[in-house]
Amino acid sequence: MNRHILLIVSDDPRRSARVAEAFRIAAGLRAWKKVDVSIYIRGEAVRALAEDTSDFLDEEILVRYLSSLIETGAPIYLEQGVAAALDVRPGAGLRELSAGEFAELAAQCHATITL
Amino acid sequence: MSSAGKKVGLLLFAPPGQPAFESCLQFATAALEQAATVYLYCIDEAVTGLANAQLQALQKRGLILYACAYGAQRRGIAIDNLATFCGLGILSDIITGTDSFLSFS
Numbered sequence: 001m002n003r004h005i006l007l008i009v010s011d012d013p014r015r016s017a018r019v020a021e022a023f024r025i026a027a028g029l030r031a032w033k034k035v036d037v038s039i040y041i042r043g044e045a046v047r048a049l050a051e052d053t054s055d056f057l058d059e060e061i062l063v064r065y066l067s068s069l070i071e072t073g074a075p076i077y078l079e080q081g082v083a084a085a086l087d088v089r090p091g092a093g094l095r096e097l098s099a100g101e102f103a104e105l106a107a108q109c110h111a112t113i114t115l
Numbered sequence: 116m117s118s119a120g121k122k123v124g125l126l127l128f129a130p131p132g133q134p135a136f137e138s139c140l141q142f143a144t145a146a147l148e149q150a151a152t153v154y155l156y157c158i159d160e161a162v163t164g165l166a167n168a169q170l171q172a173l174q175k176r177g178l179i180l181y182a183c184a185y186g187a188q189r190r191g192i193a194i195d196n197l198a199t200f201c202g203l204g205i206l207s208d209i210i211t212g213t214d215s216f217l218s219f220s
Contacts (some may be wrong), residue, residue, distance in 0.1 A: 032204050034211050113126060
């Protein structure tokens with residue numbers, strides 16, 4: 001069984017290139033198939049799922065790797081209620097987690113990487 | 116609790132001057148002093164700090180130092196002997212091959 005890593009992304013993609021970097025890291029780790037990677041997107045980072053990406057830092061990288069993660073079925077979770085609050089419509093298949101569910105997920109993982 | 120014989124993996128995002136950089140190096144120092152094998156992978160802005168004197172001193176003391184080649188290239192940082200430059204495959208190996216893994220951002 002592979003070790004399971006949880007990547008937690010919090011920054012606003014309009015202000016921080018770390019969001020793009022987080023998706024690049026997630027995609028890169030998944031490609032080697034030695035580590036299972038789940039992604040939890042919370043707070044302002046949920047903006048990364050918006051249709052309009054024109055003001056995102058490292059937009060091309062962010063869009064490329066996020067799209068790849070979604071298309072390859074990477075486990076991507078959102079903080080509950082934030083998408084609605086930010087008026088972001090994430091695509092189908094992205095599940096929201098309550099605080100308790102997030103804690104449960106984090107507890108199951110070997111380690112977390114918080115950006 | 117002794118860490119002798121243990122393998123510790125560290126992932127560092129922050130550059131010198133930020134608290135996370137200092138915390139990571141303090142952690143690495145403590146682990147080395149307890150005879151752990153410590154692997155440090157510098158990624159994102161941390162690649163700008165490879166010449167940091169404290170970091171290089173830790174490498175001389177046995178810290179196994181890796182740096183993200185992609186991050187270095189993006190920032191115009193020369194691929195030289197300050198660290199072993201590599202990709203995310205090595206990070207994957209560090210995650211799977213160590214007893215504990217921590218990130219500092």
